[in-house]
Amino acid sequence: MSPTNRTVVVTGIGATTPLGGDAASTWEGLIAGRSGVxxxxxxxxxxxAVRIAAQVAVEPSEVIxxxxxxxxxxxxxxxLIAAKEAWADAGFTDRAGEGEGPAVDPDRLGAVIASGIGxxxxxxxxYDVLKEKGVRRVSPHTVPMLMPNSPSANVGLLVGARAxxxxxxxxxxxxxxxxxxxxxxxxxxxxxxxxxxxxxxxxHPLPIAAFGNMMAMSKNNENPQAAxxxxxxxxxxxxxxxxxxxxxxxxxxxxxxxxxxxYAEAVGQGISADGHDIVQPEPEGRGISxxxxxxxxxxxxxxxxxxxxxxxxxxxxxxDVAELKALRNVFGADVDHMAVSATKSMTGHLLGxxxxxxxxxTVLALYHRVAPPTINVDNLDPEADADIVRGEARKLxxxxxxxALNDSFGFGGHNVVLAFRSV
Numbered sequence: 120m121s122p123t124n125r126t127v128v129v130t131g132i133g134a135t136t137p138l139g140g141d142a143a144s145t146w147e148g149l150i151a152g153r154s155g156v157x158x159x160x161x162x163x164x165x166x167x168a169v170r171i172a173a174q175v176a177v178e179p180s181e182v183i184x185x186x187x188x189x190x191x192x193x194x195x196x197x198x199l200i201a202a203k204e205a206w207a208d209a210g211f212t213d214r215a216g217e218g219e220g221p222a223v224d225p226d227r228l229g230a231v232i233a234s235g236i237g238x239x240x241x242x243x244x245x246y247d248v249l250k251e252k253g254v255r256r257v258s259p260h261t262v263p264m265l266m267p268n269s270p271s272a273n274v275g276l277l278v279g280a281r282a283x284x285x286x287x288x289x290x291x292x293x294x295x296x297x298x299x300x301x302x303x304x305x306x307x308x309x310x311x312x313x314x315x316x317x318x319x320x321x322x323h324p325l326p327i328a329a330f331g332n333m334m335a336m337s338k339n340n341e342n343p344q345a346a347x348x349x350x351x352x353x354x355x356x357x358x359x360x361x362x363x364x365x366x367x368x369x370x371x372x373x374x375x376x377x378x379x380x381x382y383a384e385a386v387g388q389g390i391s392a393d394g395h396d397i398v399q400p401e402p403e404g405r406g407i408s409x410x411x412x413x414x415x416x417x418x419x420x421x422x423x424x425x426x427x428x429x430x431x432x433x434x435x436x437x438x439d440v441a442e443l444k445a446l447r448n449v450f451g452a453d454v455d456h457m458a459v460s461a462t463k464s465m466t467g468h469l470l471g472x473x474x475x476x477x478x479x480x481t482v483l484a485l486y487h488r489v490a491p492p493t494i495n496v497d498n499l500d501p502e503a504d505a506d507i508v509r510g511e512a513r514k515l516x517x518x519x520x521x522x523a524l525n526d527s528f529g530f531g532g533h534n535v536v537l538a539f540r541s542v
Contacts, residue, residue, distance in 0.1 A: 127305045127385040128374050128542065131209025131367030132479045133201040133316075137360055137466050140177030141204055145466075145476070146483050149491040150512045154344035154465050156358050163324045169331040171343040172322045173360035173467025190260045191273065192238035193320035197363035197472070198270035199277060202232070202314055206278055209367035210379055214279035221377045229282040229313040230275035231301045232365070233293035235471025235529065236321050237267030243325055270318045274365075282310040290529030291433075293317055294364065294474025295537055299388030301368050302537075306387075311373040316365030316475030327359060333398070337434065347468075348495035349432035349439050349461035350503040357433040360467025364475030366482065383485045386522065386538035389414025393532030400438045400528065404445030407526070410534040411449040420522060420538050422453050426515050427490050427523035428505075429481040432461035433468050440502045442526060447504055457524075458513055459505045460484070461493040474527040478537060481525040485541045488515040 134141060137155025138148030148155065155173045164170045179196035180188060188196055212218065215225035241264040249257050263269060268286040275284035283304065287296040294317020301315035330336045337356040339346035347358040368385055391413055393406030401407075414420065428446065432439045439461075446454050462480050469476055484490050490513045499507065515521060522540040 125306050125308070126371035127302050127368055128371050129366050129382040129385055129482050130369045130374050130379045131205040132382065132482060133204030133208060134362065134364045134476055134479050135175055135177060135197050135200045136362040136476055137173035137176055140182070142479055145479070149462055149465055149480055150489065152465065152492045152494045152511060154494060156343040156346055156467055158343055167324070167327055167331065169327055169336045169338055170340045171346055171358060173358055174322060175362050190264065192241040192264040192269055194234050194238060194318045195270040195273050197320060197361070198232050198274055198318040198365065201316060201363040201365040202274040202277055205314065205365040205367045210377070216279055223312055225279045225281040227282055227311040228278060228280045229284065229301065229304050229310040230271050230278065230280040231285045231287070231297040231313060231315040232271035232274050233287045233297035233317045233471050234267055234270055234319055235288065235290045235293045236319060236326070238265030238269055239321055239326060240323050241265040243323060274314055278314055280314065289533040290531055291468065291470050291473055292527040292529035292533035292535045293471035295478065295525060295527035295535040296474070298366065298474060298478050298537055299390065299535055302385050302387060305368060305370050311370050313368045314365060315368055316363060316478070317472040318363035318475065319470040319472035320361050321470060322359055322361050330359065335435065345495050347434045347464045349434045349464050349493055350500050350507055351496045352498040352500050354434045354436060354439070356435055357463065358467040360469040362469055362476060363472050364477070364479040366478055381542050383482045384540040384542055386420050386540050387414065387418035389536040391534045393534065395532055398530050400441045402437060402441055404441040404448060406532055406534050407442055407445035407528065408448045410536045411445060414536050414538055418538060422450050424520065424522040424540065425453070425457055425524060426521045427484055428457050428459045429477045429484070429523065429525045430459050430461045431526040431528045433463055438528070440500065443503055443505045454505050457506060458490040458508050458515065460491045460508045462491055464494045474525065474535065477525050477527070481523050481539055484515065485521065485523050485539055488517055489513065490515055
């Protein structure tokens with residue numbers, strides 16, 4: 120097989136999310152249909168119109184040594200936790216080129232970790248320090264902490280990556296774009312192994328106030344666990360989430376040579392832009408349709424293989440329906456055989472981290488052949504023209520190879536669709 124058409128596989132997964140401090144507990148929460156949304160208990164939340172969020176289940180301070188944590192923004196802390204788990208899960212125990220673990224040439228190892236907003240908590244907190252305590256009290260680590268490439272840089276240092284360390288920034292499509300970029304790094308021969316995913320830590324007074332004033336977030340403060348309700352007629356906006364999801368991608372040849380366990384094949388990506396509005400999705404899903412067609416045109420994927428979709432579905436009135444219109448427009452009657460799950464109903468919306476966490480969920484859905492449920496759909500929107508997995512998890516076909524999609528879209532009209540296939 121030529122180096123420009125290499126098969127890419129997923130050999131490691133890691134996560135820290137509102138449902139659990141690792142991938143296993145996150146998956147358990149998803150399959151159980153458990154919500155990670157709860158009231159904000161910080162003092163600043165009292166004056167906010169939105170007083171709920173999906174905060175991580177395990178604080179990074181319980182995992183990362185304090186001296187190291189003080190030099191990392193919260194978004195980078197999440198990324199390191201997820202990356203460490205994914206790296207170990209793939210069977211690697213040392214930095215590339217060091218120790219006694221499976222051999223990885225550091226010049227053939229990359230890292231692509233995205234964030235939609237980056238070190239916003241560091242930026243805003245240190246500005247408060249500047250105003251309240253003066254110039255000399257501002258942390259000398261502020262710039263390396265707040266820069267959007269900090270998570271990817273720190274993950275690259277963690278594993279010893281030298282083939283390239285990258286940071287796509289495409290709002291809520293960032294995590295998926297990072298994984299798509301990583302797939303292409305391997306397919307085109309730039310790398311043999313890439314650690315890829317997304318992270319976000321934006322539960323802070325300013326982002327909460329800004330999204331709330333945009334009328335983009337749910338204000339169901341009285342019933343937090345029912346606030347994120349994709350496809351329900353009473354949905355009133357997304358719920359902010361935080362955390363990270365990371366996968367280890369590898370060329371099939373490299374994985375086979377070291378006897379690695381393979382979760383799924385990473386088939387490829389489809390990308391487009393709406394060209395419509397900075398925040399509103401194109402209502403008929405034309406941009407999303409273009410991304411789906413781009414996926415099919417540039418990858419070896421038969422629509423009949425696709426049995427599951429991890430939908431972007433943020434619980435906004437316009438976005439949820441536009442995505443389903445695009446699926447119907449491209450796949451027609453085949454959509455009736457795709458089990459559609461909206462896992463943001465449980466995790467909230469992790470913005471730039473969403474594509475990473477939802478890739479972990481998509482890969483595990485194929486690996487275990489079960490689709491997570493969409494919770495809180497009490498009254499299905501009549502325009503939700505698809506087979507929505509509601510109430511409880513659903514078994515996927517047990518025979519033959521099956522495929523699944525992970526959709527991610529973002530402010531600015533960014534559209535990214537990832538495809539994975541069972542092995």
